[in-house]
Amino acid sequence: xxxxxxxxxxxxxxxxxxxxxxxxxxxxxxxxxxxxxxxxxxxxxxxxxxxxxxxxxxxxxxxxxxxxxxxxxxxxxxxxxxxxxxxxxxxxxxxxxxxxxxxxxxxxxxxxxxxxxxxxxxxxxxxxxxxxxxxxxxxxxxxxxxxxxxxxxxxxxxxxxxxxxxxxxxxxxxxxxxxxxxxxxxxxxxxxxxxxxxxxxxxxxxxxxxxxxxxxxxxxxxxxxxxxxxxxxxxxxxxxxxxxxxxxxxxxxxxxxxxxxxxxxxxxxxxxx
Amino acid sequence: xxxxxxxxxxxxxxxxxxxxxxxxxxxxxxxxxxxxxxxxxxxxxxxxxxxxxxxxxxxxxxxxxxxxxxxxxxxxxxxxxxxxxxxxxxxxxxxxxxxxxxxxxxxxxxxxxxxxxxxxxxxxxxxxxxxxxxxxxxxxxxxxxxxxxxxxxxxxxxxxxxxxxxxxxxxxxxxxxxxxxxxxxxxxxxxxxxxxxxxxxxxxxxxxxxxxxxxxxxxxxxxxxxxxxxxxxxxxxxxxxxxxxxxxxxxxxxxxxxxxxxxxxxxxxxxxxxxxxxxxxxxxxxxxxxxxxxxxxx
Numbered sequence: 001x002x003x004x005x006x007x008x009x010x011x012x013x014x015x016x017x018x019x020x021x022x023x024x025x026x027x028x029x030x031x032x033x034x035x036x037x038x039x040x041x042x043x044x045x046x047x048x049x050x051x052x053x054x055x056x057x058x059x060x061x062x063x064x065x066x067x068x069x070x071x072x073x074x075x076x077x078x079x080x081x082x083x084x085x086x087x088x089x090x091x092x093x094x095x096x097x098x099x100x101x102x103x104x105x106x107x108x109x110x111x112x113x114x115x116x117x118x119x120x121x122x123x124x125x126x127x128x129x130x131x132x133x134x135x136x137x138x139x140x141x142x143x144x145x146x147x148x149x150x151x152x153x154x155x156x157x158x159x160x161x162x163x164x165x166x167x168x169x170x171x172x173x174x175x176x177x178x179x180x181x182x183x184x185x186x187x188x189x190x191x192x193x194x195x196x197x198x199x200x201x202x203x204x205x206x207x208x209x210x211x212x213x214x215x216x217x218x219x220x221x222x223x224x225x226x227x228x229x230x231x232x233x234x235x236x237x238x239x240x241x242x243x244x245x246x247x248x249x250x251x252x253x254x255x256x257x258x259x260x261x262x263x264x265x266x267x268x269x270x271x272x273x
Numbered sequence: 274x275x276x277x278x279x280x281x282x283x284x285x286x287x288x289x290x291x292x293x294x295x296x297x298x299x300x301x302x303x304x305x306x307x308x309x310x311x312x313x314x315x316x317x318x319x320x321x322x323x324x325x326x327x328x329x330x331x332x333x334x335x336x337x338x339x340x341x342x343x344x345x346x347x348x349x350x351x352x353x354x355x356x357x358x359x360x361x362x363x364x365x366x367x368x369x370x371x372x373x374x375x376x377x378x379x380x381x382x383x384x385x386x387x388x389x390x391x392x393x394x395x396x397x398x399x400x401x402x403x404x405x406x407x408x409x410x411x412x413x414x415x416x417x418x419x420x421x422x423x424x425x426x427x428x429x430x431x432x433x434x435x436x437x438x439x440x441x442x443x444x445x446x447x448x449x450x451x452x453x454x455x456x457x458x459x460x461x462x463x464x465x466x467x468x469x470x471x472x473x474x475x476x477x478x479x480x481x482x483x484x485x486x487x488x489x490x491x492x493x494x495x496x497x498x499x500x501x502x503x504x505x506x507x508x509x510x511x512x513x514x515x516x517x518x519x520x521x522x523x524x525x526x527x528x529x530x531x532x533x534x535x536x537x538x539x540x541x542x543x544x545x546x547x548x549x550x551x552x553x554x555x556x557x558x559x560x561x562x563x564x565x566x567x568x569x570x571x
Contacts, residue, residue: 063469092471104462109484119470169470 006209007062007095007177008038012071014057031057033233034071039177044203044210046224046241048217048256054233055213056100059179062211063097064088075177093123096170100182102162106154112165113150116140119173135172142205143168144198160191164198171202179211184219196223217260221245229253302564309560312553319550323370330363334520343536353538355529361542364520368543371521372550375432375514376501379439384494386440387447392486394448395455396478406452409445417442421504425513432521435514439501450493454486461485488565492558499554506547522547 012035015028031054039045047055060066062073064080073080075091083091096119099105106115116136120127137147143164154162163183170178180199184192200223202208214220220227227244229237229252237250248254304310327334332350338358346353352361394405412420424438458464459482467477506523508514515521517528522543529539 065465065469089471092469097466097469099462099466101462105466107463107467107481118467118472122470122472122476166466169466173470 004041005038006041006076007211008036008074009058009062010036010072010074012036012058012061012073013069014054014061014066015069030054030233032061035230035233035235036071037228037235037238039209039211041176041209042203042207043225044212044223046220046227047211047213047230048215048220048227049230050256051215053230055215055230056181058230059097059181059211059213063095063179064092065097089123093173094175095177095179096173096175098163098166098170098178098180098183101186102159102166103154103186105166106162106169108154111151111153112140112145112157115154115165116169116172119169123173136168139168139172140165142202143171158191159187160194163187163191163195167195167198167202171206171208174206175208177209177211179213181213182215183212185214185216192219193222199223217245217256229256299564303560306560306563308556309563312556312560315549315553316557319369319373319553322366323373326366326369330360330366332360332363334359334363334367335518343532343539345536346538352542353536355525355539356532356536361525361538364525365522365542365546368520368522368525368546371432371515371519372502372505372523372547375436375505376439376498379436379505380443380494380497380501382436382440383443383497384447384490387444388451388486388490390444391448391451391453392455392478392483395452396459396474396482402452405448409448412442412445415442418504418507421508422511422513425508430513432515435505435508438508439504442504443497443501446497447490447493450489451486454489455482458482458485492562492565495561496555496558499551499558502547502554503551 012032013030014032015030018027018029033054035058037045047058049055057066061068068081075095080088080091110118113133113136116139117132120132120135124132137150140147140150145161145164145168149157154165157165163186167183178199183199184195187195196219199210203210210223212220212223221241224241226238226240228235229244229250231250231252237244237248237253244253245257248257303313332338336359338354340358341350341354342358343356344350344354344358350360350362352365354360355364390405390409394402415423420442421435421438424441425434428434428437464477464481467481472481502522505514506521506526509521509523510527512527515524517524525543526540526547529536529543532539
């Protein structure tokens with residue numbers, strides 16, 4: 001693994017206002033409360049935490065789907081805070097998202113072929129139609145979906161297959177960073193491992209960098225190189241997978257780890273309440 | 274587990290089943306709703322009449338025949354004749370073209386303008402939304418027919434102005450209904466996914482959000498054609514639409530109301546046709562709504 005940093009978040013903050021009456025004090029939800037981290041090229045950073053702790057918001061901030069209130073995001077050495085629309089479009093090509101719910105993230109009225117061509121249509125206006133088709137077919141093969149299914153609609157696929165399509169869509173622009181927001185939590189456990197292995201294989205093949213957001217510690221343990229633990233908008237602990245799982249420092253991490261169901265109860269980790 | 278192993282079953286070419294075609298699937302479900310299907314065939318029949326009507330009428334719809342004035346329905350004149358001896362059936366068939374073209378073009382115009390406004394309003398939100406919706410509120414405050422009468426009074430009588438008037442009062446309702454649908458679709462995950470791919474706002478709006486609002490528009494369109502026929506007929510009845518001599522259904526009613534005591538069929542048949550047409554469009558719209566509104570998913 002190289003040590004080059006691909007993306008860095010410096011003290012990023014996002015507070016969402018809660019609507020209150022005219023004369024009441026304004027209140028905010030501190031979704032992301034000044035966190036800093038970086039991801040090196042080719043590694044997988046797992047982001048864990050309970051629901052509502054701001055991990056999905058962090059993913060969306062990195063991708064620019066929502067704007068940061070303060071702090072900066074540096075991608076490939078360039079600060080994205082002041083990037084123009086055109087520049088954002090260019091960055092989007094290099095960082096793609098895989099969403100949690102494969103049932104909702106694919107347009108229900110488009111064929112698989114068109115869903116996968118869409119990113120190419122947006123970013124490569126000059127590419128020939130045949131070349132686009134070829135790229136779509138090749139990638140679909142790699143993601144384990146037969147090219148016979150190109151003319152089908154999303155509702156004709158199972159959840160696992162749809163997530164494969166979602167991954168193929170994210171990869172078709174040949175990005176460097178994939179932000180995967182709970183990509184397997186909507187799937188059956190047996191399918192989860194297939195998708196995780198697919199993601200690992202693709203990472204090796206394309207030298208991808210992942211930000212893997214999940215609440216499921218076993219999943220994160222399986223795929224990550226380093227792990228960050230989030231708690232109420234703060235990044236409370238960060239370290240290599242081994243450090244976090246074998247020698248957690250923060251109390252919250254310890255509680256979190258103790259909640260993983262064990263094959264043999266009380267075998268490895270002490271149960272905390 | 275390898276990927277090859279897991280998806281082998283899927284790599285067999287799928288057998289083409291009928292269910293692959295969304296339209297056929299739709300039609301098979303639609304066929305079960307009897308009132309809607311009967312209405313659909315009736316509407317289809319009306320459209321065919323509107324196209325070929327003038328060529329198949331048993332008598333000339335405009336030519337007076339003073340030997341058979343105010344005849345009651347008989348074997349030769351099924352719906353009887355009017356005060357100039359013109360065959361009422363022929364006039365109704367010829368009038369289908371006027372009534373349908375006026376109502377369909379008015380609603381189409383209203384639907385296009387209203388849908389675009391609603392789409393913009395719902396998609397961009399903020400002050401654009403507020404502005405468009407407040408204008409719609411103002412238009413909603415007028416009773417529809419009064420508004421139409423006002424517009425025709427300003428522009429002058431005539432069918433083209435009736436089209437504009439009817440289109441005008443259907444704009445706000447389309448705008449409001451499409452805005453609602455847009456607000457719902459805008460929050461869907463696949464729209465966010467498109468945004469993360471780098472799609473422009475216009476592309477998302479027209480290519481991804483608009484198609485999702487189409488079912489709503491289609492349903493509302495169908496129901497509105499019925500209303501528009503009624504409105505156009507009312508305007509003609511008031512003498513603001515078609516010329517009294519033309520075979521417009523509303524104008525026929527208007528002219529023959531003097532004979533309502535003596536020759537009942539003069540009023541009855543045009544009224545019946547208007548009633549059936551509006552009913553058919555409404556039932557068809559109801560059927561479509563049942564099909565499309567609870568999201569024809571999977």
